[in-house]
Every structure is written in C-alpha cells, then in structure tokens.
Amino acid sequence: MTQDLTLQEERTAVSDLGRQMLDQGLTTGTGGNISARNGDRVAISPSGMPYDEIDPEDVPIVDLNGNHLEGDRKPSSEFRMHTDVIRERDDVGGVVHTHSPYASTFASLGEPIPASHYLIAFIGNKIPVAPYETYGTAELAEAALDALGEEYNACLLEQHGVLAVGDSVEAAFEVALMVEYCARIHYQAVSIGEPNIVPDEEIETLLDRFEDYGQDH
Ligand SMILES: [Zn+2]
Incomplete structure (x- = not known):
C-alpha cells in the first residue's frame, strides 16, 4: 500500500542515509544526525532512535527555526546545527553530522586537517575546527557556522565530531565520507x-574541476 507522506523523498533519503552512516562506520549507536531541505522545510533524523529502525514515516519535519511541524517522533536534539546552517547558507540542501573516528581524533586535538590529500578540495583548502560548545546548543550551531563560513563544506566540532554540508543530503553524505577519508x-x-x-592554488583548480563535475549531474 502506498502512503502519501509529506516530503517523502527527503524523509526516505534521511532514513536510507542513516543506515549507510552506520554501515560506513561514520558513527556508532544513535550518534550523529542527518537532514534534507525542501524549501523552508527540513526532514531531520529523530532523536535517540537506532538508525536501522528509522523508516521514512519516523522522520520528523521542522521549519528553518527548528519548530516541529510534522511527524510523531521528536526531532534530533542537535537540530539547531542543521536549521541554522540551512537558514544561513542558501547553497545548502542537506546536512550530515557524524562522530566518525579519525576525524573525531583531530577534533579532540582541536587541530584543523590540512590538504595532505587532494580530495580535501571537496571541503575546501583544509577542514577547519569549530571551538567546543555543548551539544544541541545555539552556541554550537553558531560556532559551526563561523567555522564553515561561506566557503567550507565541512568543519570539525572540537571534542565532538564532524559537520558536513552539500547542495543535497546525498552530497553532504559524500562530503562526510571525504572528511573521514582525508582524516584517516x-x-x-x-x-x-x-x-x-x-598548495592553495592547486586547491582552486580542483574546486573548479569539482564544480564542472557537479554540473554534469
Ligand atoms: Zn553529535
């Protein structure tokens, strides 16, 4: 039986990518969260639910201020990082937050990851670090936004994990994978x-190439 679900596509993507996040070792347990934007609404993973149990109808919908609009489940406690970034960056269609182990190791040191591998150009000329703030707070969302600025597609969250963005939630997931690969x-x-x-000038060349590649889709 087909069900008519608001933001079906976005909710399905959040559900599918949650399972992939576990499969790819980007997080453990219920850590991390995923969101997909559609205009001024955001489908976001529910709070405290194991990823392999999340079906599309379990994915709540919030507005750009994080107000709960639809769905029985409570939105992720870290929703502010998602909605604040989506609100401030027009180019962002999806956000993926992970606790992936290699990237979290550098996050624990508070050390940005330099361009020791060319694939870091998926993120920028480095992976910057947002200073530590308590999870779920507006302060953490603000620190992450500051670290991302307009140009980075990911940042480390000091002593916590990773925030990755993309023009779609699938692209954000790809960025999260690249962050972990480059960290490793x-x-x-x-x-x-x-x-x-x-060097920075080579990163610029790579960014142009990746952009052309993106336009082929
Ligand atoms: Zn977290």
Missing part, C-alpha cells in the same frame, strides 16, 4: 612522516 590518510601520514600539503 592524514593520521596515517603524520604517523610515519611529514605529509606534503597541496
């Missing part, structure tokens, strides 16, 4: 030597 490579590289860093 950087970790390995500094473990055995001193990595070379891709």
